[in-house]
Amino acid sequence: DPRNTLGFIGQGCENKVQTKGGVVVGGCNNVIRGNGQFSIIGAGEGNDICDSLNSVLVGGYNNFITKGGENQSPHYGFIGGGCFNSILDGEMGVIAGGYNHSLSAAKCSGVLAGRDNCIKSHNYGVVVGGFNNSLLANESGGTAGTSFIGGGRNNTVYGSRTIVVGGSANIAKGDQNFIGGGCNNTVTNGNATIVGGLSSTSNSRGSFIG
Numbered sequence: 001d002p003r004n005t006l007g008f009i010g011q012g013c014e015n016k017v018q019t020k021g022g023v024v025v026g027g028c029n030n031v032i033r034g035n036g037q038f039s040i041i042g043a044g045e046g047n048d049i050c051d052s053l054n055s056v057l058v059g060g061y062n063n064f065i066t067k068g069g070e071n072q073s074p075h076y077g078f079i080g081g082g083c084f085n086s087i088l089d090g091e092m093g094v095i096a097g098g099y100n101h102s103l104s105a106a107k108c109s110g111v112l113a114g115r116d117n118c119i120k121s122h123n124y125g126v127v128v129g130g131f132n133n134s135l136l137a138n139e140s141g142g143t144a145g146t147s148f149i150g151g152g153r154n155n156t157v158y159g160s161r162t163i164v165v166g167g168s169a170n171i172a173k174g175d176q177n178f179i180g181g182g183c184n185n186t187v188t189n190g191n192a193t194i195v196g197g198l199s200s201t202s203n204s205r206g207s208f209i210g
Contacts, residue, residue, distance in 0.1 A: 007032075012043070022049075027059065039065075044081070052077055052087075060085070060097070068104060077103075085111075090123070098129070105143070109135070114151070122147065122157075130155070130166070139173055152181070159190070167196070174205075185209075 007017035012026040019039075022032035027043035034051035041047050044059035050066040053075040057063055060081035065074050068088035077087040082097040093103040094110035101111040107123040114129035121137035123145040130151035136158050138144045144160045152166035160175045167181035174190035182196035192202040194209045202209055 015041075030057075034066075047079075063095075064088075074103075093119075101127075106135075117149075125157075133164075138175075144175075155179075170194075 006021045008023045009015050009017055010025040013028045015024040016031040017024055018033040019036045021038040022036055023040045024030050025042050028045045030041045030047045032039050032049045036049045036052050039049045039052060039055040042058040044061055046062040047057050048064045049055050049057055052065045055065045055077040057065060057079045058081055061083040063079045064086040065077040067073050074087045074089055074093060076092045078094045079085050080096045082099055084100045085095045086102045087093040088104040090103060090105050090107040092108045093106055095101050096112045098113045099115040101117045103109055104120045106119040109119045109125040111117045111127045112129060114131055116132045117127045118134045119125050121143045122135040123143060125135040125147050127133050127149045128151055131153040133149045133155045135147050138159045146160055147157045147162040149155050150165045152168055154169045155164045156171050157164060158173045162172045162177045164170055164172055164179045165181055168183045170179045170185045172179055172187045176191045177187045178193045179185055180195045182198055184199040185194045187194060187202045189205040191206045194200050194202055200209045
């Protein structure tokens with residue numbers, strides 16, 4: 001098959017390279033396919049790169065870099081390891097490790113660690129760690145960007161240029177907001193700050209709650 005020109009498989013078992021210039025170094029049941037040219041899987045088991053150019057999947061178990069739609073691409077993606085992590089769309093996405101993270105339609109965004117963190121329709125976003133934290137599109141459904149969640153659990157950002165440092169079940173809506181921590185705090189407009197505490201709500205633009 002001419003698509004396999006210069007493809008390479010080192011060791012392991014049941015590995016497949018079905019595209020030009022793909023490399024699988026080792027492991028088992030790893031595959032590079034579709035338009036996955038010049039991509040690399042280092043090792044691990046059950047990892048899959050599909051229709052993603054120049055991507056790297058170092059190892060882990062059942063991690064995926066693939067496109068989620070006909071006109072979308074996850075080119076230049078990187079997954080370091082972990083289990084059940086996926087980059088579906090958006091170029092230059094990064095998942096360093098952890099469990100069950102997902103990037104979808106998220107260009108130049110990354111999840112570093114933790115479990116069940118999600119970045120969807122949010123470009124240039126970062127989730128450092130924690131559990132079930134999400135960077136999402138703005139409330140009107142348009143793509144958001146440039147937001148940050150440090151850690152904690154069940155924190156959600158809808159909008160751009162927003163920071164949630166940590167805490168639990170905090171929600172930031174709108175742009176240019178800051179939540180330092182605490183629990184069940186909510187910002188519903190933009191340019192607002194909640195430093196911490198329990199069940200505080202900011203409904204006014206530019207407000208501050210210490």
